[in-house]
Amino acid sequence: MQIRVYYEDTDTGGIVYHSNYLNFCERARSECFFKIGLTPELESGHFVARKVVANYFSGAKLGDELEIKTELVQMKAASFILNQSIFRNEKRIFELDITLAYINFQGKPQKLDSQTKDLILSLF
Numbered sequence: 001m002q003i004r005v006y007y008e009d010t011d012t013g014g015i016v017y018h019s020n021y022l023n024f025c026e027r028a029r030s031e032c033f034f035k036i037g038l039t040p041e042l043e044s045g046h047f048v049a050r051k052v053v054a055n056y057f058s059g060a061k062l063g064d065e066l067e068i069k070t071e072l073v074q075m076k077a078a079s080f081i082l083n084q085s086i087f088r089n090e091k092r093i094f095e096l097d098i099t100l101a102y103i104n105f106q107g108k109p110q111k112l113d114s115q116t117k118d119l120i121l122s123l124f
Contacts (some may be wrong), residue, residue, distance in 0.1 A: 001027065001028040001031050001068045002065060002066070002067055002069070003024055003027065003028075003065075003066050003067075003068065004063065004064070004066070005060050005062055005063060005064045005065075005066065005122060006060065006063050007062060009062075010062050011062070014061050014062040014067075015059045015060070015061055016060040016061070016064075017086040019055065020052070021054065021056070021060075021086060021094045021096070022052070022096070024066065024068055024086060025068060025070075025084040025086070025096050025098070027068075028068035028070055028084060029070060029082070029084075029105070031107035031113070032070065032123040032124065033119065033123065036123070038119075042116065042119075044053060044104060044105075044110065045102050045103050045104045045105060045110050046102075046103065046105075047101065047102055047103075048088070048100065048101055048103055049098055049099070049100060049101075050079060050099040050100065050101040051097075051098070051099040052096065052097070052098050052099075053096070053098075054096050054098045055094070055095045055096075056072075056093075056094055057092060057093050057094065058088070058091070058093040059093070060086070060088055060093055060094075061122070064088050065086065066086050066088055066093075067086070067087045067088075068084060068085070068086050068087075069084065069085050069087065070082055070083070070084045070124055071083045071084075072120065072121065073097070075117060075120065075121070076111075076112075077111050078101060078102055078109050078110060078111050078112060079099055079101040080099070080100055080120055080124075081097060081098070081099050081100075081113075082096075082097070082098050082100065082103060082113075083095065083096070083097050083124060084098065086097045102116065110117070114121060
């Protein structure tokens with residue numbers, strides 16, 4: 001996914017505020033669903049962040065064009081791990097490993113059924 005850095009994404013010095021990199025990655029994950037006519041909220045549940053490991057290599061600035069790449073690392077029974085990297089001019093500036101757990105609408109962990117696993121595999 002391509003994204004441009006807007007004023008609202010930056011601090012007073014024009015540098016992207018650190019938490020906005022997480023927002024950019026969230027938008028990229030959601031966009032994968034939107035492109036196929038779905039939302040990240042499925043019939044029987046949705047995904048929540050269980051664990052996040054973030055590495056910042058270089059800062060983005062107002063007006064920069066960024067590319068977010070998402071890759072499936074591991075599929076588990078009730079969760080999966082994604083690696084997301086943000087690039088500016090083909091140079092990685094941020095990397096995120098995120099574990100997403102699948103929960104039902106009552107907030108209970110739920111095993112990924114084969115249809116949902118297939119969907120995840122097709123998206124990432």
